[in-house]
Amino acid sequence: NAGVTQTPKFRVLKTGQSMTLLCAQDMNHEYMYWYRQDPGMGLRLIHYSVGEGTTAKGEVPDGYNVSRLKKQNFLLGLESAAPSQTSVYFCASSPGGAAQETQYFGPGTRLLVL
Amino acid sequence: EDKVVQSPLSLVVHEGDTVTLNCSYEVTNFRSLLWYKQEKKAPTFLFMLTSSGIEKKSGRLSSILDKKELFSILNITATQTGDSAIYLCAVYTGTASKLTFGTGTRLQVTL
Numbered sequence: 001n002a003g004v005t006q007t008p009k010f011r012v013l014k015t016g017q018s019m020t021l022l023c024a025q026d027m028n029h030e031y032m033y034w035y036r037q038d039p040g041m042g043l044r045l046i047h048y049s050v051g052e053g054t055t056a057k058g059e060v061p062d063g064y065n066v067s068r069l070k071k072q073n074f075l076l077g078l079e080s081a082a083p084s085q086t087s088v089y090f091c092a093s094s095p096g097g098a099a100q101e102t103q104y105f106g107p108g109t110r111l112l113v114l
Numbered sequence: 115e116d117k118v119v120q121s122p123l124s125l126v127v128h129e130g131d132t133v134t135l136n137c138s139y140e141v142t143n144f145r146s147l148l149w150y151k152q153e154k155k156a157p158t159f160l161f162m163l164t165s166s167g168i169e170k171k172s173g174r175l176s177s178i179l180d181k182k183e184l185f186s187i188l189n190i191t192a193t194q195t196g197d198s199a200i201y202l203c204a205v206y207t208g209t210a211s212k213l214t215f216g217t218g219t220r221l222q223v224t225l
Contacts (some may be wrong), residue, residue, distance in 0.1 A: 004156075033212070042118075042217040043157070043202065058212065090156065101146045101206040103213060105156035 030096030
């Protein structure tokens with residue numbers, strides 16, 4: 001039982017390049033989330049999903065797109081990376097229903113945009 | 115706009131000290147308050163609080179919620195160097211099924 005995993009762990013991009021971050025969970029959780037963490041800003045929600053095939057915007061969605069084609073995977077895409085997207089990205093999942101509050105986090109992806 | 119404020123932003127204590135971390139919030143449709151510990155990587159879950167005045171306890175850590183005054187505290191007694199971490203407070207609002215996080219308190223425990 002690996003929990004929540006993220007790929008890649010670290011990536012350097014040039015401005016304008018695109019990339020996809022992959023999050024996978026093996027806990028059969030309904031809800032999945034993407035956050036970014038910046039110094040002094042805490043964790044901010046980018047997008048989230050309350051079930052397979054659904055997505056919704058969080059606090060800071062601009063510049064990102066997501067897809068949840070399979071229940072266990074949640075992809076975060078950057079179509080044209082900008083230096084302001086340099087951050088640590090965390091994926092999380094939760095069971096949904098009565099236990100939806102308790103989110104389990106992946107180890108993070110450190111992204112540097114030059 | 116939902117808001118969660120933690121204080122202090124950081125503190126340094128000696129091993130064996132007791133510390134109290136604070137979290138206040140202003141949100142609509144409050145459902146629960148959660149505490150997480152973040153060491154080098156992923157935040158790990160500590161407590162979830164939904165009712166006022168009921169203390170949650172796990173070893174040397176304890177937490178309580180005051181829904182009237184809109185705050186929570188996290189106490190750590192007999193601190194150890196392994197308690198060094200960022201402690202995150204988050205509030206869950208049922209409206210949007212999401213957590214709103216504070217900026218965290220960075221705790222450093224020295225020998």
